[in-house]
Amino acid sequence: MRLKRVWGQYAALIYSVGVYGYRPVVNAVRRPLAMKLTHHLPELLRTTEFLHYFPQFVVIHRVNGFYSKLAFLFAEQAKAQDKISRLQSHLEEERERVELVQxxxxxxxSQALDYKFRLEQATQKITALEGDIIRLEGQVKRYKLNLDDAEKKEEQLKQDRRKLQRDVREANIQIDELKSENNTLQRKIDKLTRGTLIGSQLRSGSASRTLRDSSQNRPSPLSPTTTDLSLQSFINSDASCLFFSMVYTSVNRHVHV
Structure with missing residues (x-):
């Protein structure tokens, strides 16, 4: 009786496949009752009582394997479709999330790209500025060397200036001394010139007196005095000319200096 009841349930299930299609079968396979019927199917098919009372289900027994496989495939297809739908929904969610994130x-x-570009420009500027710093440091070193040389030259020029100032002071002192000496020599020259003029006048006067006396008395000419002879001999001699030329040359040299 138990087998008949189970077989009746199974027969109703198989009949529903032919009438309603595979959907009821798939839904039934998911249930525990369908699994139970599948478990008792071989025992049901071996009973002669079942074949006696239900000869119309022999054909169903022959195609039992096909329907069971078909039901299993439908179940797997349903599982796959459910999984696909879940994956599609998950994919849509992921796409929406990715689009939102994008x-x-x-x-x-874009801001990161801008910052990256600015960073590259800043790096290039820093590199250029480092090159400028190195170049300017070299120029500063050269300028320091030039400054040291200029300071040394300035110190040397200051020493030369002080030396030249001492030389100028000494030259001014010498000029003053030479001017005073020149004035002294000029006075001496003036005195000598006046003495020469007086001597020439005396000589001309003595000559006129001699002529006058000779014309009056006509005696032999008197011999001149010793002073007149010495002065006349000095004026007429070459020594006087040499002395005056030396004095004139010395005066001119001191004046030009």
Missing amino acids: KIDAPAR
Whole structure:
């Protein structure tokens, strides 16, 4: 009786496949009752009582394997479709999330690219400035060397200036001394010139007196005095000319100096 009841349930299930299609079978396979019927199927098919009372289900027994496989495939297909739907929903969620992230990250990405470009420009500027710093440091070193040389030259020029100032002071002193000496010599020359003029006048006067006396008395000419002879001999001699030329040369040299 138990087998008849189980077989009746199984026969109703198989009949529903032919009438309603595979959907009821798939739904039944998911249930524990369907699994129980599948478990008792071989025992049901071996009973002669079942074949006596239900000869119309022999054909169903022959195609039992096909329907069971078909039900299993339908169940797997349903599972796969459910999994696909879940994966599709998950994929849609992921796509929406990715699109949202992209929308949010687009300004950040553009800002990051801008910052990267600015960083590259700043790096190039820093490199150029480092080169300028090295070049300027070299120029500063050269300028320091030039400054040291200029300071040394300035110190040397100051020493030369002080030396020249001493030389100028000494030259001014010598000029003053030479001027005073020149004035002294000039006075001496004036005195000598006046003495020469007086001597020439005396000589001309003595000559006129001699002529006058000779014309009056006509005696033999008187011999001149010793002073007149010495002065006349000095004036007429070459020594006087040499003395005056030396004095004139010395005066001119001191004046030019």
